[in-house]
Structures are given as C-alpha cells and as structure tokens.
Amino acid sequence: MKKAAFLFILTSCAFSLLAQKKNKENKNGPVIVVGKVLNQRDSIQVKDLFFEGLHEKIVMNYVDAALNFEKVLEVDPSNDAAMYELANLKFDQNNTTEAESLIRNAVTVNPENEWYWLLLADIYKKTNKIAQLVPVLEELSKIAPKKEAYFYDKANAFLILRKVDDAASAYDEIEKKFGSSDELISARQRILMQQGKSGKLEEELTGLIASKPDEIRNYIYLSEVLTQSGNREKAIEILIKAKSVSSSNAMVRLALADHYRALKQYENTFIELKVAFADPNLDIDEKVRIVLSFFPMFTEMKARAYANELASIMVRVHPNEAKAFAVQGDVLFQERKYEQAQESYKKALAINDQVYLIWEQLLRIEVSRGEFQQAILDGNKALGIFPNQAALYLYTGIGYAQTRNYEKAASILKSALDLESEDNDVLLQIYSTLGDSYNALKKFKESDQAYTKALELDPSNSYVLNNYAYYLSLRGENLEEAEKMSKRSLEIDPDNASSEDTYAWILFRLKKYADAKKWIEKSLQGKTSNNATQQEHYGDILYLLGEKEKALEQWQSAKAQGSDSDKLEKKINEKKYID
Incomplete structure (x- = not known):
C-alpha cells in the first residue's frame, strides 16, 4: 500500500480489514490486498454475479442489483468493484453508514481509484464530516494533480473548519500549480474577511x-x-x-x-x-424569490402593486418560462383577482404541464368560481399526469357533484380515499362531498357514514353539520340529533341564512311550529339569501300555524322564483300543505 493511503487510514480511525491477504500485481509492483485466492469456478461465478448486478442496476432493479453485489462479496470479500457499486446503491438510499464502510474498504483494497475516493468525499460532504473530508481531498489531489477543483475543495474545507492559515496555504499551493485567477483572488479576499x-x-x-x-x-x-x-x-x-x-x-x-x-x-x-x-440574464429563480418575498407584506397596497409590476416584467422578459406565469398567477390570486390568476396559471401550464401545484391552484379557482364543467375537463387532464394526488380527485369530484353527475362524483371521490391522503382538510372535503353525492343517489347509509367521517375529522365544521342535519330532516330520521347539529352549526356560523332555514325546517318536522316560524323569518331577512326553498318552507310553516292565505302567497312566491317542484304545484292547486 502506498504511504499516502496508509497515512489517510491512520487519520480516519483505520479502515476495517478482512482476515486473509493475497498479492496482486500492478505496474508499480506487488500491492498487499485483502481477500482470498479464487479458483476458476469462483472467478467465473464472481464475474457472472457482478455483470448481473450491473444489468439490474441499469434497469433500475436496485434491490436485485444489491443482492448480486452482496453475493460477489460473499465469494470474493476483496472485490473492490462490488464494494463500490454496493456503496453507491446504499448512498442513493441515504444509508450513509453502510456506504461509508463499504467504500472505505474499497479504497483500502484499491487506493489508486479516483472514483472510490470521490464517492467517499461525497459521503463526507453529505454527512458533514469535514475533518475526515480533508485527507480524502488530499488523496484525490495526488491521484489527479491536474484537477484544480480538488485543491479548491480542500481549501474550502479548511475554511469551514475555521483553519484559516491552512486555507491560505492551500490557496498559495493553487497559485503555484495553476496560476492566479479571479476565483483565487475572491477566495483570498474571503480569508482576509475571516481574519478580520x-x-x-x-x-x-x-x-x-x-x-x-x-x-x-x-x-x-x-x-x-x-x-x-x-x-x-x-x-x-x-x-x-x-x-x-x-x-x-x-x-x-x-x-x-x-x-x-x-x-x-x-x-x-x-x-x-x-x-x-428587465435583465433576461438574471436568474429566473432569483426573480421568483424576490417576488415571493413581498407576500408577507401584502396587507399593504404598495407591496401588492410592486409585486404585481415585477411579476408583469418577469413574464414579459421570460415569455417561455412557466415559473414566471405561475408566480404572476400567485400574485393575482393573493390580490383576489381570480379570473386573471386563472389565465396566468393556464399560460404556465401551456408551457409546462408537469407542475402539480399549478394544476391544484387552477382547479381551486375554477371550483370557487362555479366553473364546474371546466373543472371536470382540467381535473381529468391533471389526473392523467398526477394520478396519485387526492386534491385533484377532490376538485374533479366537486365538479361532477355540482353538475349532478353524482355517480361519477362518488366514484372519483372514492378513488381519492384509496390514496390515503394525510391532508385532513382534503379528506374533510372528500367525505363532505361524498355525503352530499350519496344522499342525492339515495344511498342514505353511505351518506351518513361519509358525514360521520367528516365530523370525526372536524366536529365544528358548520357546512357538514348543516347539510347532514338537513338531509336527516328531509328523511324524517334522527330529528333530535339533527336539531343538535343544526343548532351547533348556527353557533359556529351565526346569521347564515341557509343554516337558519335548515334549523327552521327541523323545528317544523318536530312540530315546533312557532319556533320554526321565528327562524324561517330570520332566514328570509337577508334578501340576497332568499330562495324558492325557503319561501316554500315558510309557506308550509304558516299553513300549519293556521295562516293559510299567507301560506299560499309564499308557495306562489316560491314558484315565481323558479321552483318546479311537483309537490309545490300540488300545494298551490289544492291550497293545502302536502307532506
């Protein structure tokens, strides 16, 4: 073994050696190596196993590749090539402990192999073992004395270790070997700063x-x-x-x-x-970072204006960069300019449709704007690219549910659950939408189970509480429990006209007509919230309180607002309440 390698072994707590030794000839004479003398049969087996391991590695069957290299080492414990290949596989799997042990054995067997030392250097960089990295870089600079990068890496390692004088000496060595350069001048300037x-x-x-x-x-x-x-x-x-x-x-x-x-x-x-x-040569990632730095200040109008204009410059200067349009979309989204944000996201996806978060943001906007058919189209496109993202199934499922394709909605939402998402917000919405869809399909058992799951995730979700309570009341089931849920939804979200209507209807089903009238009138006070269903419910309550003429007026008003319910038509024609 060469002296340089031997010195490194001493400074690295000694590499583990295998028990047996043999002589191996190279151009510099005999070198002591570890292992055993292989017979012809073993040699053939080792060769076959090694090349099979390489084949499995090429086709990305990494488990089988590792098994083959391990079998090589069982037959030939000193096979440094197998050690190197196995160490690489372990390193890629973040198993740095085993990777380090294997490659240290490999450089012991073959200290002249530059690739072995490079892998060991990468391991020490990743594990932040800078003290151990220095002698490895010294070995590399001896093996490849014309590669300037190894000398710079060694000097930089000294700087990290705060060995400023050693770093200065390393830079002197670089100047002697390779001459002066702007990089060397900058490096020496950093040393002066560290030295105060x-x-x-x-x-x-x-x-x-x-x-x-x-x-x-x-x-x-x-x-x-x-x-x-x-x-x-x-x-x-x-x-x-x-x-x-x-x-x-x-x-x-x-x-x-x-x-x-x-x-x-x-x-x-x-x-x-x-x-x-305005400079096209300035890195786009740096521009993105700067624009995003304004986001925490978006409560101030000037900060929003600055970010908006910078994003506009960015898309003008980088018209072929998806990142530029995506960030512009984010700025517009933060400003609640959803239609413009939607256009920016679409431009980003036209350039690069492989960015998941842009798809999610686009679908979120389309659903919130009530563009459900578009959400279905874009959702299916996104799922073709990212089939393992629960949020994409959710928004697409909402699109189907809102267009009354409840069978498809339920199917796609069940697919989302199969992914076992850990995002509770997404899961909550999936179960909630499933509850709505199953109810529309009259699969009441499945609907109740979905709502129950949603409430397990968030017992204080007013939307789920209201919908579950309302559908129970329509079926006339568990009305006492429905009343509790409806009342709870109003405590969480007071003055919600839809929730007030639900509570009034439940009270009506419980024959608490006076209380029901109070809550339905409260619901109807918000003019923007008035709808045909509320008007019809008001008429039902008035009728059972004996106010039959007023009840008829409300039913007629409900019809005028667009209700096409057969039952409503019958109430008007027969001038009486029909359950």
Whole structure:
C-alpha cells in the first residue's frame, strides 16, 4: 500500500480489514490486498454475479442489483468493484453508514481509484464530516494533480473548519500549480474577511477598482466589505459608481435594492428592482424569490402593486418560462383577482404541464368560481399526469357533484380515499362531498357514514353539520340529533341564512311550529339569501300555524322564483300543505 493511503487510514480511525491477504500485481509492483485466492469456478461465478448486478442496476432493479453485489462479496470479500457499486446503491438510499464502510474498504483494497475516493468525499460532504473530508481531498489531489477543483475543495474545507492559515496555504499551493485567477483572488479576499482584516481588504479592492474600473464584481464585493464593517452609506456610494460604469448590471441593481430595503426606502428599492428584472440574464429563480418575498407584506397596497409590476416584467422578459406565469398567477390570486390568476396559471401550464401545484391552484379557482364543467375537463387532464394526488380527485369530484353527475362524483371521490391522503382538510372535503353525492343517489347509509367521517375529522365544521342535519330532516330520521347539529352549526356560523332555514325546517318536522316560524323569518331577512326553498318552507310553516292565505302567497312566491317542484304545484292547486 502506498504511504499516502496508509497515512489517510491512520487519520480516519483505520479502515476495517478482512482476515486473509493475497498479492496482486500492478505496474508499480506487488500491492498487499485483502481477500482470498479464487479458483476458476469462483472467478467465473464472481464475474457472472457482478455483470448481473450491473444489468439490474441499469434497469433500475436496485434491490436485485444489491443482492448480486452482496453475493460477489460473499465469494470474493476483496472485490473492490462490488464494494463500490454496493456503496453507491446504499448512498442513493441515504444509508450513509453502510456506504461509508463499504467504500472505505474499497479504497483500502484499491487506493489508486479516483472514483472510490470521490464517492467517499461525497459521503463526507453529505454527512458533514469535514475533518475526515480533508485527507480524502488530499488523496484525490495526488491521484489527479491536474484537477484544480480538488485543491479548491480542500481549501474550502479548511475554511469551514475555521483553519484559516491552512486555507491560505492551500490557496498559495493553487497559485503555484495553476496560476492566479479571479476565483483565487475572491477566495483570498474571503480569508482576509475571516481574519478580520477588512481594512486591508478594502485597500486591496480599492486598488483593483482603480486598476480595472470595468470589473464590476470588485465594486460589489467592496460594498459587501463596507456593509459588514458598518459603513452602509459608503457601500451605497461604491454601488452608485458601479452603476455609472454599467447602468444595466442586474447584480449592482439588486445590491442597491437590498441596501434601500434595509433603509426602508421602498420607492428606491422598487426602482432598482425594475431595472434588474428587465435583465433576461438574471436568474429566473432569483426573480421568483424576490417576488415571493413581498407576500408577507401584502396587507399593504404598495407591496401588492410592486409585486404585481415585477411579476408583469418577469413574464414579459421570460415569455417561455412557466415559473414566471405561475408566480404572476400567485400574485393575482393573493390580490383576489381570480379570473386573471386563472389565465396566468393556464399560460404556465401551456408551457409546462408537469407542475402539480399549478394544476391544484387552477382547479381551486375554477371550483370557487362555479366553473364546474371546466373543472371536470382540467381535473381529468391533471389526473392523467398526477394520478396519485387526492386534491385533484377532490376538485374533479366537486365538479361532477355540482353538475349532478353524482355517480361519477362518488366514484372519483372514492378513488381519492384509496390514496390515503394525510391532508385532513382534503379528506374533510372528500367525505363532505361524498355525503352530499350519496344522499342525492339515495344511498342514505353511505351518506351518513361519509358525514360521520367528516365530523370525526372536524366536529365544528358548520357546512357538514348543516347539510347532514338537513338531509336527516328531509328523511324524517334522527330529528333530535339533527336539531343538535343544526343548532351547533348556527353557533359556529351565526346569521347564515341557509343554516337558519335548515334549523327552521327541523323545528317544523318536530312540530315546533312557532319556533320554526321565528327562524324561517330570520332566514328570509337577508334578501340576497332568499330562495324558492325557503319561501316554500315558510309557506308550509304558516299553513300549519293556521295562516293559510299567507301560506299560499309564499308557495306562489316560491314558484315565481323558479321552483318546479311537483309537490309545490300540488300545494298551490289544492291550497293545502302536502307532506
């Protein structure tokens, strides 16, 4: 084993070694490895198992792939290639402990393999074992001395460990091997900041600006140094100078916007952001992040206006980016401009229909706006792409229920339940809509079960309490329980005309006619809530209280409002209440 590898083993708490050893020849002479001497039969078996493992990996049968590599190691415990493949599989499954053990054994067997050390480095990065990462990067820089990235990674690891002097030495090594670069200059500047030498760094950056006045990033970095030193005013001055050199530079504009926002100069912030957003080269994700940062301030009209205009610039500059239209839709949705939000979401989906949340938001709007046929069409499209999302089944089911296709509604809502969603709000609406649909289908047992499930999820849901109580009263079943639920719905949501009508009707069915009259009249006080059903109920109550002429007037009024009930027609013709 080479000395470098041996030193790394000592610093890494020693790799586990298998019991037996054999000699393996390579171009540099004999190397001590672990394992056993394989006979011809074992060699053939190992080869077959290994290639079968690779095949299973290619076709993404990862469990079978792992089993094959494990079988290789049973026959040939020192097979470093199988260790590497198995370690990769474990790493992909987030089993970093086993992955680390396997790949450490692999680099012990074959310390010259760059890919083995790279996997070990990835494991240490993921598990944040930075101290162990450093010697791995040293090995990589020895195996591949022309790869600059390994040297930078080592220097950065020293910085994370706050070993500033070691990092500085690592950067010196990079300059000797690869020469100076802008990246190296920036790295050394970070070291000066960590060492608290901001004055020296300010002097160095000022000199760079004087010698290279067109190099904008030096202005930006100097402004950051000044800001960290508590000199925000001077930082803004430097950025204004940068703006005079490159007026359209998005990074300068964003840096200025950050300063103005910190000073609560929101008009200036917005001016800078508008220029930055007009730059098509500024990353769209950064623009999205900025627009979303306005959302917590949407109680203020100016914040909404700023977000709206920035989103409009974004869709103009990035007409082929679904993200731009999706965020514009979110802004409009927050402003309750639902029709415009709907259009933005549709444009986003026309560009990229693979974003689930846009579909959900679109369906939510269509259902809330009463566009149930459109919700059915879009819901079925969305389900073709995302068949495992309960919310999509819910909104599509609501569309079917509201268009009176109750069989289809029940079927699709049952499919949603099969997904076993953990979102209680979605489940509540599924059971509630199922209750309504089953009742319409006269499947009363299933309807009651669905409402019961909904109330188990939320015992204080006034909508479910009202509907369940009303349908029980229509059937004349469990009227005492129905009265309790109806009364509870009114306590939760007082002055709801529909709930007041339900309570009045239940009291009527309980023959409490005087109380029923009081509640139906309260329901009818809200003119916008008056409807044919309430008018008909009022007529029924008046008739049984002996006010027959007034009852007839209410029945006729119900008919005039569009009721086509056969029973209502009969009441009017025969001038009497019909149960």
